[in-house]
Structure formats: structure tokens, C-alpha cells
Amino acid sequence: MRLDRKDLLTIKDLSLDEIGLILDTAASFKEVSEKDIKKVPTLRGRTIINLFYEPSTRTRTSFEIAAKRMSSDAINISLAASSVKKGETLSDTARNLEAMRPDCIVVRHGSAGTPQMLARHLSCSVVNAGDGAHEHPTQALLDLFTVKEHKKHIKDLKIAIIGDITHSRVARSNIYAFTKLGARVTAAGPRTMLPPGLSSLGCEVTTDPREAIKNADVVMMLRIQSERQNNSAIPSAREYARVYGLDKEKLSLAAKDAIVMHPGPINRGVEITPEVADGTKSLILEQVTNGVAVRMAVFYLLLGPVREED
Amino acid sequence: MKKRLLIRGGRLIDPASGMDGIYNVYVREGRLEAIIETASDETDITSTAADLEIIEAAGLLVLPGLVDVHTHLREPGFEYKETVATGALAAAAGGFTTILTMANTLPVNDNQSVTRYIIRKAAEAGLVKILPIGAVSIGLSGQVLTEMVELKEAGCVAFSDDGISVANPAFMRQALEYAAPLGLPVITHAEDPELSCGGTMNEGTVSTVLGLKGIPVAAEDVVVARDIELAKLTGGRVHVAHVSTAGTVELIRNAKQEGVNITAEVTPHHLVFTDEALRSYDTNFKMSPPLRTADDVRAVREGLKNGTIDCVATDHAPHSTIEKDIEWSAAANGVVGLETAFSALYGLVSEGVLTLNEIVAFFTINPARAMSLAAGVLKVGSAADITLIDLDKNWTVEAETLRSRSKNSPFIGQTMKARVLKTIVDGVVIYNG
Amino acid sequence: MSTATVMDAQQMERALSRLAHEIVEKNNNINDLVLLGIPTRGAFLALRLRDKIKEIKGHTVAVGAVDATMYRDDIGIKKEAPTLKEMDIPVSIDGKVVVLVDDVLFTGRTIRAAMNALMDFGRPLCIRLAVLVDRGHRELPIKADYVGKNIPTSMTEGVKVLIGETDGINEVYVKAEQD
Numbered sequence: 001m002r003l004d005r006k007d008l009l010t011i012k013d014l015s016l017d018e019i020g021l022i023l024d025t026a027a028s029f030k031e032v033s034e035k036d037i038k039k040v041p042t043l044r045g046r047t048i049i050n051l052f053y054e055p056s057t058r059t060r061t062s063f064e065i066a067a068k069r070m071s072s073d074a075i076n077i078s079l080a081a082s083s084v085k086k087g088e089t090l091s092d093t094a095r096n097l098e099a100m101r102p103d104c105i106v107v108r109h110g111s112a113g114t115p116q117m118l119a120r121h122l123s124c125s126v127v128n129a130g131d132g133a134h135e136h137p138t139q140a141l142l143d144l145f146t147v148k149e150h151k152k153h154i155k156d157l158k159i160a161i162i163g164d165i166t167h168s169r170v171a172r173s174n175i176y177a178f179t180k181l182g183a184r185v186t187a188a189g190p191r192t193m194l195p196p197g198l199s200s201l202g203c204e205v206t207t208d209p210r211e212a213i214k215n216a217d218v219v220m221m222l223r224i225q226s227e228r229q230n231n232s233a234i235p236s237a238r239e240y241a242r243v244y245g246l247d248k249e250k251l252s253l254a255a256k257d258a259i260v261m262h263p264g265p266i267n268r269g270v271e272i273t274p275e276v277a278d279g280t281k282s283l284i285l286e287q288v289t290n291g292v293a294v295r296m297a298v299f300y301l302l303l304g305p306v307r308e309e310d
Numbered sequence: 311m312k313k314r315l316l317i318r319g320g321r322l323i324d325p326a327s328g329m330d331g332i333y334n335v336y337v338r339e340g341r342l343e344a345i346i347e348t349a350s351d352e353t354d355i356t357s358t359a360a361d362l363e364i365i366e367a368a369g370l371l372v373l374p375g376l377v378d379v380h381t382h383l384r385e386p387g388f389e390y391k392e393t394v395a396t397g398a399l400a401a402a403a404g405g406f407t408t409i410l411t412m413a414n415t416l417p418v419n420d421n422q423s424v425t426r427y428i429i430r431k432a433a434e435a436g437l438v439k440i441l442p443i444g445a446v447s448i449g450l451s452g453q454v455l456t457e458m459v460e461l462k463e464a465g466c467v468a469f470s471d472d473g474i475s476v477a478n479p480a481f482m483r484q485a486l487e488y489a490a491p492l493g494l495p496v497i498t499h500a501e502d503p504e505l506s507c508g509g510t511m512n513e514g515t516v517s518t519v520l521g522l523k524g525i526p527v528a529a530e531d532v533v534v535a536r537d538i539e540l541a542k543l544t545g546g547r548v549h550v551a552h553v554s555t556a557g558t559v560e561l562i563r564n565a566k567q568e569g570v571n572i573t574a575e576v577t578p579h580h581l582v583f584t585d586e587a588l589r590s591y592d593t594n595f596k597m598s599p600p601l602r603t604a605d606d607v608r609a610v611r612e613g614l615k616n617g618t619i620d621c622v623a624t625d626h627a628p629h630s631t632i633e634k635d636i637e638w639s640a641a642a643n644g645v646v647g648l649e650t651a652f653s654a655l656y657g658l659v660s661e662g663v664l665t666l667n668e669i670v671a672f673f674t675i676n677p678a679r680a681m682s683l684a685a686g687v688l689k690v691g692s693a694a695d696i697t698l699i700d701l702d703k704n705w706t707v708e709a710e711t712l713r714s715r716s717k718n719s720p721f722i723g724q725t726m727k728a729r730v731l732k733t734i735v736d737g738v739v740i741y742n743g
Numbered sequence: 744m745s746t747a748t749v750m751d752a753q754q755m756e757r758a759l760s761r762l763a764h765e766i767v768e769k770n771n772n773i774n775d776l777v778l779l780g781i782p783t784r785g786a787f788l789a790l791r792l793r794d795k796i797k798e799i800k801g802h803t804v805a806v807g808a809v810d811a812t813m814y815r816d817d818i819g820i821k822k823e824a825p826t827l828k829e830m831d832i833p834v835s836i837d838g839k840v841v842v843l844v845d846d847v848l849f850t851g852r853t854i855r856a857a858m859n860a861l862m863d864f865g866r867p868l869c870i871r872l873a874v875l876v877d878r879g880h881r882e883l884p885i886k887a888d889y890v891g892k893n894i895p896t897s898m899t900e901g902v903k904v905l906i907g908e909t910d911g912i913n914e915v916y917v918k919a920e921q922d
Contacts, residue, residue, distance in 0.1 A: 012519075028827035032813070037863040040813035070813075089635035111637035112521040113591030132639070134521030169521060196524070197515025300813075304824025 003301045007119045007126040010135045011176040019144065019180065025297035026145050026290070032069055033292055043072035046103040046303055050076045052129070053109040058264060058288065059129055059139075063106045066295035072103070072303075090114070094121035103303050107131070112169075125302040133167045139263055140173035142294040144181065146287050147218055150259055155182035158255070160212035161203070162244060163222025163271055164193040164233070170263045171222055175203045188212035189222075189244060192233040209244050216254045220261045221246050221271045237270050247273045251281065259283050313361050314338050315737055319348045320367025320698065324374055325671035326687040335372060337694040340736035344690060365739075367698055370731060375407025375438075375695030376673040377686045380472070380497075380551055380575060380623035381648065383440070385431060386424065387416025392628035392715045394431035394440060397648070400626070400714035401438045402741035404648040405730040407695035408678075408685040409438055413445035414473040420445035420456045422464035429465050437740045438733070439695070441467045441683070446485045446496060452476050455488055462492050467681055470497035472551055473598075477503050479536055486546025495547035495573070495681065500533035500558070501525075501599060510639055512585040512600040520588060522638065525600055531557035538565040541572055549680060550574040552625050554599035556609030563618040573680040575623035576610045578647055578654035579720055583607075587720065593634045594720045597627070598643035611663055614672065621677035622669070624651045628716030646714045650707060652699065653726035660727060666701075694737040703729035749894055749902075750915035755875065758891030759788070762873055763795035765889050770840055775868065777839045778806040781857055782828035785845035787908040788875060792844060807831040809843065811856035836865040842889075846904040848874040851885035876915055878902045 003018055011019075032040055048067040052060050060076060067074035088096075097105060104125040107115040112132030119126035130136040148154060159178050165171045165187050178185050179202035186204040187194065188211070198205050206212055213219055224240060234240045246260065260272075260282045268274045277284060315337035322333040322345065334351045336343040346353065355362055383397035392400075394411075401409045411428065413419035419428065425442045432440035444461035448454040450471045458469060469489055476482045476498065489496050506529040511517050513524020534550055538561060541548040553559060553576045565572050579597065584604050587595045595601060613619040627644025634641055647654075655669040678686030685695065706725045709717035733741035750758065770776050773796070780789030786808040793806040810828040818824060843857055858870055873889035878896045896902060896917060905914045 025827055028810070028813075028830070031830050035863060036865075039863070041859065042813040042815075042818055046819070087632065089631050090637065091631070091635050109637060111639035114637045116591050117637070132521050133523075172519075172521060195518040196513060197518045200515045201519065300827075301824060304818050305822055306820050 006302070007115075008137055008298055008302060009115050009119060009126065009128045011137045011140045011173045011180070012135065014137070014180075016180055019141070019177065022141055022294065022297050022301060023145050023148060025301060026141070026294045029296035029300065030290065030293035032296065033289070039069050039071060041071045043067070043070040043299060043303055046072040047101065048072050048074045048104045048106065048299065049097060049100070049102045050074060050106045050129070051097070051108070052076070052078050053080075053107075053114070054130070056108055056129070059108065062288070062291040063127075063129060063295050066292050066299060069292070070296055070299055072299070090117050091121050094118050098122055098124065104299065127298060127302070130169050132169065133172070134169050135173045136169040137173050138291070138295055138298060139170050140177035141298070142287055142291040143174055143220070143261060143263075144177050145290045145294050146261065146283055147259070149286075149290070150283065151217060154178060157183040157217040158215055159183050159185045159218045159220065160188060160216040160254075161185060161220045161222065162188045162209050162212060162246070164224055165189050165198060165222070166193050166195040166233075167225065168222050172201065174220065175201045179203060186212040186216075190234055190240070210250060210253055213246075213250050214253045216258055218259055218261060219246060219251065219254055223263065223265065224267055224271050241270050245269075245271050245273065246276050248275060251276055261287060264288070314343070314358065315363050315365065315694070315734075316355065317365045317367045317372055317696065317698070320370045320372035322372040322688065323667060323670045324674075324688040325667060326374070326675040327689065329688070330667060333372070335688070335696065337737040340694055340738070342688060342690050342692055342694050345688060365698070365732065369700070369702075371699040371701055373405070373670055373697045373699065374674040374686050374688045375697050375733065375735065376405045376652065377677040377683065378406050378409040378624050378626070378648065378651070379468075379549075379621065379677045379681050380577075381409045381411050381626040382414065382628065382644070383411040383428075384628055385415060386427060390715070391630050391633075394428060395435035395437075396713065396715040397626070397628070398432065398435040398437040398440060399741075400646070400648040400712070402733045403713045403730060403743065404650070405652050405697040405699060405733055406648060407438050407697065407733060407735045408441065408683060409648075410441045410443050410467060410681065412443050412470060412472045414450060414471070418445050418449050419443070419466075420448045420450075422457070422460045425461055425464035425466055438735055439685070441465065443468045443470050443472070443497065445469065446471045446476060447481070450474055452478055452481055455485060458489055458492055458494070462494060466494070467683065468495050468497055468549065470499065470551070472497060472499040475499050475501040475503055475533055479540065482537065483540050483544060486540055486544040486548065490544060490546040493682065495549040497549045497551050498533065498537045499551050500530045500537065502529045502532050505529035505532065510596065510600070511588055512602045514585065514603055516585040516588060520591070527555040527557055527602065527606070530555050530599055531561065534558045534561050538562070538570055538572060541565070541570050545571065548572045552577050552580060552599055552623070553610055553613065553619055554580050554602050554606060556606050559609045559613035559618055563613065566618060573620045574618070575621050575677070575680070576614055576619045577625045578622060578651045579645060580610055581607065581614070581622070581658060582654050583720060591638050592720075593636070593638060593641035594645060594718050594722065596638065596641050596643055597625070597645050611658070615664060615668065620680045622651065622655060622672040623677060624648050626714075628714055629718045630716055634718050644718065646712065646716055646719050649712055649714065650719060650721045650726065652730065653705070653728045654721065656701065656728040657726060694734060696734040697730060698732040698734075699728055700731050701728045703727075705729045746916045746918040748914055748916045750876075750892060752913035755891075755913050755915065758875060759791055760795055762875075762889045762891055763792050763799060766792065766842060766873065767796055767799050769888075773800055773802050773804060775838070775840050776804045777834060777836055777841050778804055778844055779809045779832070779841055779861070780806070780844040781853060782808050782810050783909055784904055784906050786829070787906055788846060789844040792873070805834045807833045809857050809860050811853055811860050814856035814859040816852060816856065830860075832864050836861065836867045838866070838868050840869055840871065841867040842871045842873050844873050846875050846906075847902050848872070848877045848887050848890075849880060849902070851881045851883040854885050855883050875904055876902055
């Protein structure tokens with residue numbers, strides 16, 4: 001049992017078998033978090049560095065808990081400055097980190113592609129914890145895991161992803177993840193938030209949220225980043241909430257047993273009304289719980305086997 | 311040093327005169343003395359043998375020294391990226407004998423003292439002919455015109471704020487009007503700063519996949535359209551730098567048909583690569599304008615072939631690792647190109663896209679005409695600037711062997727055809743490959 | 744590769760019956776007994792022991808599975824990460840007599856890992872070990888309390904237990920080389 005790769009950088013490059021392996025492994029690790037003693041010695045003595053160039057609380061915490069529940073030593077490094085400001089190249093950064101002999105580096109960076117660039121320089125494993133508007137593979141894996149727990153299967157499900165697709169790494173990773181497993185994904189948002197060529201990722205694209213939600217088994221809402229609103233992609237949060245926000249009325253168009261997801265943190269009253277966010281169909285907190293299990297599985301599969309020296 | 315030079319038996323191609331055949335080329339005191347068909351050459355060289363250096367060129371290409379109207383030599387100000395001397399050596403290694411260098415140095419080449427400094431550095435390097443391009447605006451600010459008359463007197467051959475676009479249309483109008491009587495072109499870096507704001511690659515399917523903010527083709531097209539209208543209005547000469555879009559090709563084609571005083575260049579990388587090359591986030595494919603789609607590449611190739619685009623220029627833009635070996639969004643735009651330009655274009659000859667005679671013209675007489683330079687021809691009496699190339703010699707582009715101080719080439723690792731063997735400036739061999 | 748059958752279906756059945764009797768004899772308070780098999784085959788053997796104990800005492804003891812994979816000491820030194828298996832602790836093990844059940848006892852490392860795993864679930868009164876086959880060559884100070892059959896082997900030999908539930912046949916054989 002192994003992932004035949006050093007790094008987890010994108011969903012796009014994962015095979016169906018690899019996704020299946022990660023999800024199956026995550027199921028075993030979910031049990032660990034349900035015991036009184038929430039710790040196994042599996043990765044004792046391993047060092048995992050969480051290298052976050054972007055502020056993040058929940059993703060960093062999730063990776064940190066996952067690492068610690070497997071008895072590895074998790075070290076958090078938060079860097080606000082880009083390498084330009086440090087006067088350091090990415091090779092320098094990589095060499096400095098490597099000198100600390102980590103087994104895995106979890107990277108979040110505001111610029112797409114940075115985990116890939118670092119991975120080329122590093123002999124240890126690299127896990128992408130979100131790079132720019134590119135990918136957020138562990139988020140998509142935990143979303144798959146959560147949907148699978150509820151729906152038992154992914155194939156033929158109808159998935160609606162609604163919001164600012166242009167700036168969303170979660171949307172990209174989830175479009176790849178769910179379409180790979182045979183679901184039908186429809187991405188919806190105002191035209192200004194739908195990037196060109198989006199359908200080439202394998203999804204359907206619409207500016208009509210109702211069309212996306214209609215008969216959907218899963219409705220996934222994306223966070224509207226208030227700091228990005230001044231780029232005039234939308235006239236106001238108010239109009240966005242009215243047209244694209246998920247409320248009871250729009251949700252009633254979905255399948256009867258539809259589930260509602262959100263990668264968090266939610267903007268209550270903007271992309272989702274409080275009554276829907278807190279409603280029985282909402283799996284938002286389960287997503288958080290499952291995030292730990294999925295990240296444990298990723299650590300186990302990347303660090304569990306010894307890697308042959310090149 | 312011997313006073314005379316004979317380049318014997320090579321295949322001479324000179325698009326300016328239409329010559330293409332096996333010739334002996336005689337050089338005396340830095341000038342072309344005679345060009346005689348090898349088969350009918352009865353010159354008695356035995357009497358002058360002691361004075362005559364002979365270069366056997368059988369099997370080699372003998373071309374007018376190549377001309378590059380768009381380089382960045384980074385001196386003064388960014389000598390860690392490139393100096394006039396290292397840039398000159400890179401040019402020589404690429405077969406270039408005349409190059410124009412852009413004004414975005416530090417300080418900016420916006421006054422005659424900087425121009426004279428660059429010319430002095432070029433003389434010290436003593437390799438290829440380096441002609442400075444003066445800035446259009448003081449400090450590239452797009453606000454105050456440079457002293458263009460004095461810049462011309464100091465040796466500038468064109469004006470450009472290249473690196474950034476002249477954003478204000480009224481200011482661009484004034485620049486064209488002021489430069490027009492000087493007979494010098496204004497080179498436009500066509501990129502609307504608002505439309506391209508924050509973008510780091512071509513806007514399209516690939517930018518969506520990579521999660522990078524795109525620069526729409528319209529960012530280039532609207533400025534080219536503007537400058538065509540301003541050329542009509544002012545009668546000024548516009549040269550469009552690094553054409554990258556199908557739309558620009560179409561605009562220039564129509565403008566030329568209307569008789570607008572406009573010329574244009576395209577870079578080797580925009581002829582060879584598409585935005586697909588960015589999928590690995592290799593910053594050696596990050597440049598301005600960005601690599602576009604296959605449709606755009608087809609259009610610029612076609613535009614070059616049919617004369618809409620006059621010439622090939624490298625936009626040689628050296629950057630060190632501190633600008634390139636960093637995250638994509640912060641990495642600098644630009645690639646080095648002097649040493650790979652001819653080979654890259656010859657690759658298109660091998661593919662059947664262009665002919666050998668066409669690419670020789672794109673690197674010699676065409677850029678010389680676009681900038682009104684006395685270069686790019688093999689004419690008796692003119693300066694003996696000559697490039698010898700072995701078309702059959704393959705070589706691999708390696709960072710370690712590039713002469714440029716910076717190694718940011720998108721061709722690193724590629725094996726290319728056609729190797730420059732000798733570069734001759736004013737009758738002196740300045741480079742031996 | 745040469746193999747030799749050392750137990751057939753009948754012999755296996757008898758050995759399991761004897762194990763069940765021994766377990767019952769040693770544990771008067773059957774309510775405190777929990778059988779935890781080590782997946783894959785140990786888990787099925789635990790179920791069989793439960794059935795036999797029911798035949799003897801008329802009482803169904805708690806049975807489950809303890810997967811020791813996450814506690815193994817060879818993670819990160821083999822080319823593959825070991826496959827995770829089922830963990831099923833059906834009742835609290837605090838104060839209980841836990842009988843670990845496995846098919847073959849060899850180096851003892853799996854049992855060590857299983858004991859560590861159990862400790863994270865609670866504090867049993869004691870842990871006992873029942874195995875169908877003890878083939879020797881312990882690498883840790885671990886000893887089985889209930890043994891179906893001692894089979895002396897060399898290090899190079901392999902011992903394989905086949906059971907109907909997973910292999911369609913009940914048999915124990917020794918082969919000349921290990922997998």
C-alpha cells in the first residue's frame with residue numbers, strides 16, 4: 001500500500017486509485033480521533049513542518065493536529081514576507097528547510113505553483129495546503145470523504161459549486177476530484193467570477209445559481225472574500241447575497257436529501273444564510289472533523305513507506 | 311594583425327542585395343573590399359599571402375552581421391544581471407554585430423550623460439556595435455518628455471519606455487509629434503496597465519488551470535490600436551515591440567495597408583512557445599508580453615512571413631536568480647535571448663514554417679531598415695560586419711556555457727540546430743565559437 | 744517451492760476447541776472476558792473461539808478486532824506502508840480480561856504493537872494471548888498463554904495459516920522459504 005509519489009501537490013495529477021487509497025486510509029484514521037487517547041505512535045520521530053506564507057487558522061491547525069495525533073513533531077513556521085522581501089531565493093529557502101531534516105513540509109502560499117517549485121528543490125515530501133487560486137488538494141479529499149460518508153458513492157451525484165470560482169483553489173480541486181469519481185459538477189457564479197475556459201476542467205458552467213442547484217445532491221458554497229470585492233467583480237455583497245447566496249428557497253430546488261458544504265470560514269448572510277449554515281443539511285462541521293482524518297491518511301501514505309534514494 | 315581578410319567559399323546570403331551563392335569575401339581595413347563568386351575568383355592571393363588572413367568557410371553560412379533592435383543590457387544600475395560588456399559578449403556569441411539597448415536602466419537613459427556612459431562602456435568592451443535607445447519620458451514616468459534632440463546628438467537611435475507602456479494617450483501623442491522631425495521611431499511597449507494589472511500570464515484556459523491571473527490579449531490590442539491612430543494623427547514613426555497577439559498582427563496589417571508609418575518586431579520566444587509551457591511554473595517562461603496561445607503563435611508566424619511584422623528582436627532581458635528563483639507571482643518578467651535567437655528561428659526553418667532566406671532577412675536588413683541603421687547588408691565599401699554559422703552543428707543550451715551574466719533562458723536543456731562559429735565586426739573576428 | 748502440511752482442517756478444529764476449553768478454565772468470570780483478534784485471520788479465529796466458548800458455557804463473550812498497524816515498529820523502513828485494517832473494540836476494556844487472538848506467533852512484534860494499541864483504548868485487568876501456531880524465534884520477551892500447536896521452524900521457513908473465511912480452506916503448512 002503506497003502512493004507512488006513523493007509529494008501531494010494537486011488533485012489533477014492524482015489517479016482514481018490513489019484517491020481511493022487515501023479515502024480508505026482516512027476511514028481508519030478517523031477512528032483515532034474518536035478515542036479518549038487521540039494519538040497513535042505511527043509517525044513517531046518524524047518531523048513535519050507547516051510552512052504557511054498565508055495566514056490560516058483552520059487548515060494549519062488541522063494539519064498540526066493530524067501530525068500530532070500520529071506522534072510526529074509538528075513545527076509551524078508562519079512567514080508573512082515573500083522571498084523577494086527576504087532577499088532569498090526559493091532554492092535558498094528549500095536548502096535551509098532541508099538542513100533541519102524534516103520528513104515532510106506542508107506549504108501554503110499565496111502564489112500559485114510555489115509548492116511545486118519547492119518540491120522540485122526538496123528531497124522530503126511536500127504537501128500543498130493551498131497555493132494561490134490553483135489547488136487545495138486536501139480540502140477536496142476531505143470533501144470527497146464527507147460526501148462519500150453520507151452518500152456512500154460519488155458516481156452520478158450532481159454537485160453544485162457556487163461562488164467566486166476565479167479566485168478559488170477549493171473550486172478547482174473539487175471540480176477535478178468529483179469529476180474524476182464520476183460526479184457531474186456545475187460551477188455557478190457571476191460572469192466576473194467565472195474564469196475563461198472553466199469548462200475545460202470537466203464541469204458545466206452557468207451564471208444561474210438555480211440551474212446549478214436544481215436537483216443537486218451536494219451544494220458547495222464558496223467564501224466571498226470581502227477583501228477582493230473592491231476589484232468590482234460584484235457590485236455589492238447585498239446583491240450577491242440576493243442572487244447567489246444560498247437560502248432556504250434556493251436550497252428547496254435541490255434534491256430532497258441534498259447536503260450543504262462550505263470550506264469555511266463562512267460569511268454568514270453573504271454566500272449562505274445562517275439558517276442554512278446551521279440547518280440539518282449542513283455538513284460544515286463534519287468537514288472540519290474529516291479534515292484531520294484525511295490529512296493523517298496523507299501523512300501516513302507519504303511518510304509510511306521508506307523512499308528509495310535516487 | 312593582418313590587414314586583409316578572405317572568407318573563402320562559404321554560402322553567402324544577403325537579402326538586401328538578393329545574393330545567395332558561394333562567394334569569396336575580401337575585407338580590407340574593416341570594410342568589404344570585394345565579393346566574388348568562388349567559382350570565378352581568379353584573384354592572385356599568393357603575392358599578398360603574408361598580409362592576408364584566410365578563413366575557410368566552405369559548408370558554412372556567411373551572413374551580414376545580425377542586428378537586434380531590442381535588448382536590455384542592464385548597465386548602469388543592474389550590473390549583477392548584465393553589463394554592457396557581458397551583454398556584448400552574449401550578442402557576439404549569438405552572431406549579432408549591432409544591438410540596440412533599452413532605456414530602463416538605473417538611472418534611466420533619459421539624458422545624454424547616461425547615453426554617453428553606455429556608449430563609453432560599449433567602446434571599452436570593444437565587441438559589437440551598441441546603440442542606445444533613449445527614454446520617451448523622464449524616469450519612464452510617462453509624464454515629462456526627455457530631451458530627445460540632445461539624446462539623438464549623444465547617439466540614441468530610437469525612443470522607448472519599454473518595460474512599461476506609455477499609459478497616457480495624450481502624452482504618447484506628444485512624444486510621437488516631438489520625435490517625428492528627428493526621424494527617429496518611438497518604440498511602443500503595448501500593454502494597457504489597467505487591463506493587465508496583476509496579471510502574470512496570458513488569460514485563457516491555461517491561466518484558469520494554473521490559478522494565475524491572466525492578461526487578456528486586449529491589453530495589447532487596445533494600445534496598438536491607439537498608437538496606430540496616433541501615428542496617423544501625428545505622422546510619427548511607431549515601432550511595435552514584441553508583438554504577441556493575433557489581434558495586433560491584424561491591426562498592423564491593416565495599418566500598413568493604409569500607409570501608416572509603422573513597423574513591428576516579434577521575439578523568438580513568442581514564435582516558438584505557447585502558454586502551455588507555463589504548466590510547470592518555470593519562471594523562465596514568465597515574460598511581458600506573456601506567451602500566448604497556439605492561435606496567436608500561428609498569427610505572429612504568418613505576420614512575420616507576410617511582412618506585417620518586419621523583423622525578429624530578442625527582447626534579451628537578463629534577470630538573476632533573486633528575480634527568477636522565487637514564487638511565480640513575484641518573479642520578474644523577461645528572458646535572455648541573444649545566444650539562442652538564430653538557432654530558435656532556424657528551428658522554424660527545419661519545421662518548414664519559414665525559409666532560411668526569410669530568417670536571415672528578419673535578423674539583418676529588416677531590423678536595420680526598421681530603425682534606419684546602416685547595417686545588415688554585405689555591400690562593397692560598407693563595414694565588414696559578418697557572421698559565420700554552421701547550420702549542421704547541434705548544440706545544447708546550458709546555463710553554465712551561456713555568455714550572458716544571467717541564465718534565465720526558456721531554452722535551457724534544449725538541443726538546437728545552427729551554431730555561430732565566428733562573429734566579425736569591422737573586419738575583426740570578435741567571437742570564435 | 745516445497746511445502747508440508749502440518750495441520751489439516753480437523754486438527755485445526757481440535758486445536759481451537761482445546762484453546763476454547765483452556766480459556767474458559769482459566770477465566771471463571773466469563774462476563775469479564777473480551778476476545779480481540781488481530782486482523783485478518785486472527786479476527787476470524789476470535790469469532791470461532793467465541794462460538795466454541797458459547798457451546799461450552801452457553802454464554803456469548805464480547806469479541807472484536809484490534810488492528811496494530813498504526814503501532815508497528817517497521818513503518819518508514821519498508822517500501823510500502825502496511826495496509827490499515829479494521830479496528831473494532833465493541834466494549835470498554837477497562838478492568839476486563841482481554842485475550843488477544845492471532846494465527847501465528849513469530850517474532851512477537853505484532854503482539855507488542857497490539858498491546859500498545861489496546862492501552863490507548865483503556866486499562867484492561869490483564870492481557871492474555873492465544874495463538875493457533877507458535878513457530879518460535881521470538882525477538883521480544885513475549886509468551887503465549889494458549890497455544891494450539893508448537894511448530895519448530897527455521898528462520899528461513901514460512902508458516903501459513905489458511906482459514907475457510909478468507910482462504911476457502913482450513914490448513915496450516917510450512918514452506919521452505921518465507922514470502
